[in-house]
Amino acid sequence: MIRVVLPAHLRTLAQIGGEVQLEVMGQVTQRSILDALEARYPMLQGTIRDHVTQERRAFVRFFACQEDLSHESPDAPLPDAVASGAEPFLVVGAIAGG
Amino acid sequence: MSKVRVLVGTHRGAFIMESDGKREQWDISGPHFAGWEIYHLKGSPADPNRLYASQTSGWFGQVIQRSSDGGKTWEPVDNKFVYDGVPGTHQWYDGKPHPWEFKRVWHLEPSLTDPDTVYAGVEDAALFRTTDGGKSWQELPGLRGHGSGSRWQPGAGGMGLHTILLDPTDPQRMYIAISAAGAFRTDDGGTTWKPITKGLHSAILPEPTAEVGHCVHRIAMHKSRPNVLFMQKHWDVMRTDDAGDQWREVSGNLPTDFGFVIDVHAHEPETIYVVPIKSDSEHFPIDGKLRVYRSKTGGNEWEPLTKGLPQGDCYVNVLRDAMAIDSLDSCGVYFGTTGGQVYASADSGDTWAPIAEHLPSVLSVEVQTLA
Numbered sequence: 101m102i103r104v105v106l107p108a109h110l111r112t113l114a115q116i117g118g119e120v121q122l123e124v125m126g127q128v129t130q131r132s133i134l135d136a137l138e139a140r141y142p143m144l145q146g147t148i149r150d151h152v153t154q155e156r157r158a159f160v161r162f163f164a165c166q167e168d169l170s171h172e173s174p175d176a177p178l179p180d181a182v183a184s185g186a187e188p189f190l191v192v193g194a195i196a197g198g
Numbered sequence: 199m200s201k202v203r204v205l206v207g208t209h210r211g212a213f214i215m216e217s218d219g220k221r222e223q224w225d226i227s228g229p230h231f232a233g234w235e236i237y238h239l240k241g242s243p244a245d246p247n248r249l250y251a252s253q254t255s256g257w258f259g260q261v262i263q264r265s266s267d268g269g270k271t272w273e274p275v276d277n278k279f280v281y282d283g284v285p286g287t288h289q290w291y292d293g294k295p296h297p298w299e300f301k302r303v304w305h306l307e308p309s310l311t312d313p314d315t316v317y318a319g320v321e322d323a324a325l326f327r328t329t330d331g332g333k334s335w336q337e338l339p340g341l342r343g344h345g346s347g348s349r350w351q352p353g354a355g356g357m358g359l360h361t362i363l364l365d366p367t368d369p370q371r372m373y374i375a376i377s378a379a380g381a382f383r384t385d386d387g388g389t390t391w392k393p394i395t396k397g398l399h400s401a402i403l404p405e406p407t408a409e410v411g412h413c414v415h416r417i418a419m420h421k422s423r424p425n426v427l428f429m430q431k432h433w434d435v436m437r438t439d440d441a442g443d444q445w446r447e448v449s450g451n452l453p454t455d456f457g458f459v460i461d462v463h464a465h466e467p468e469t470i471y472v473v474p475i476k477s478d479s480e481h482f483p484i485d486g487k488l489r490v491y492r493s494k495t496g497g498n499e500w501e502p503l504t505k506g507l508p509q510g511d512c513y514v515n516v517l518r519d520a521m522a523i524d525s526l527d528s529c530g531v532y533f534g535t536t537g538g539q540v541y542a543s544a545d546s547g548d549t550w551a552p553i554a555e556h557l558p559s560v561l562s563v564e565v566q567t568l569a
Contacts, residue, residue: 109258112232143277151280
């Protein structure tokens with residue numbers, strides 16, 4: 101089971117209380133996680149990645165296992181600890197402002 | 199007994215304020231969608247409990263919310279705004295071509311007759327429509343397809359389509375305005391559009407009477423006279439009596455004719471309201487005095503309305519979508535400020551009182567008159 105942690109605004113939008121647990125078929129990548137996430141919570145479509153290009157929104161970051169994976173390929177395999185559910189996949193609103 | 203519901207969009211959420219017809223005591227709910235920018239929310243004239251809200255964020259993009267119970271509960275609906283076909287380019291600030299990119303919905307205008315039909319004015323400027331209550335949105339591409347689209351350029355606040363006026367006597371006719379492309383009219387339900395800028399003069403343009411490029415801030419109409427429009431341009435208050443074919447200036451004795459809002463009295467089509475702002479480089483009232491100006495003659499002759507408004511050390515702005523008019527017998531006028539105040543007048547502007555004073559910066563104000 102994949103564990104996903106969303107920022108507060110997206111948890112509110114999707115009416116999610118805490119971590120999300122997802123079944124992901126096949127290889128565990130950013131894309132496969134987000135596909136599964138958006139399938140369960142359609143209101144999140146367009147809020148993490150662009151509707152058309154499917155690119156990550158500029159001020160959204162993806163962290164896991166103390167690493168910033170935001171600039172990795174969306175189809176790159178994620179660390180085993182994420183795939184096994186030992187570590188969560190974090191969707192983070194980037195720091196902005198002063 | 200009649201009551202009113204005021205819908206306020208702010209930089210950090212939406213607020214809903216309700217009162218009976220006296221408009222003295224207010225129940226305020228909110229913030230709804232706390233922390234998000236609520237550019238606009240508006241109710242359907244055909245079903246007052248059907249509300250739509252534009253919820254946006256620099257981080258998470260656009261969300262559209264819909265309520266079927268007057269704002270007590272909300273549900274997100276479709277937020278996919280995709281330009282029709284190959285989007286092409288408009289001018290960027292440096293004069294170079296820039297691809298059309300959707301950023302946010304500035305204004306939602308529900309149909310006068312169908313609660314499931316809503317028009318959305320967006321940045322980068324385009325007009326979208328839903329006919330299924332927000333489950334899907336389609337662009338009306340004829341507007342951007344007007345031959346001038348590649349010459350449109352954003353103003354400092356972005357290239358937003360912020361005004362949508364529906365003609366109550368002719369469902370094929372509507373008016374829209376864009377900062378800073380100008381104003382347009384369709385007479386065929388949105389298939390084709392024509393600029394309605396003849397008579398406008400903008401010294402900030404290299405060609406002051408150009409067909410497009412005028413920074414129109416707001417247009418208002420009285421439902422009984424849809425051919426008469428009033429415009430607050432960047433500078434100048436304007437009027438047309440022929441559906442925009444020809445405009446004339448009616449700034450008259452205003453202390454400054456820069457401003458954002460303009461609106462029309464519910465029962466007196468020649469009574470109009472503006473909030474003069476000192477200048478485009480100082481977005482606050484002259485002398486720190488917050489004054490609404492009213493003309494009972496359709497422009498030119500204006501009187502300041504000050505009773506109940508701060509007349510010293512007030513340096514707020516009133517943004518383009520932040521004034522509204524109710525239709526009770528004693529006409530109510532409402533506006534919100536960038537300082538987080540929402541003021542109401544239950545006597546056509548003669549006296550004012552705050553409904554709320556410490557909200558986040560106000561982006562939009564709408565009012566519904568409920569039976």
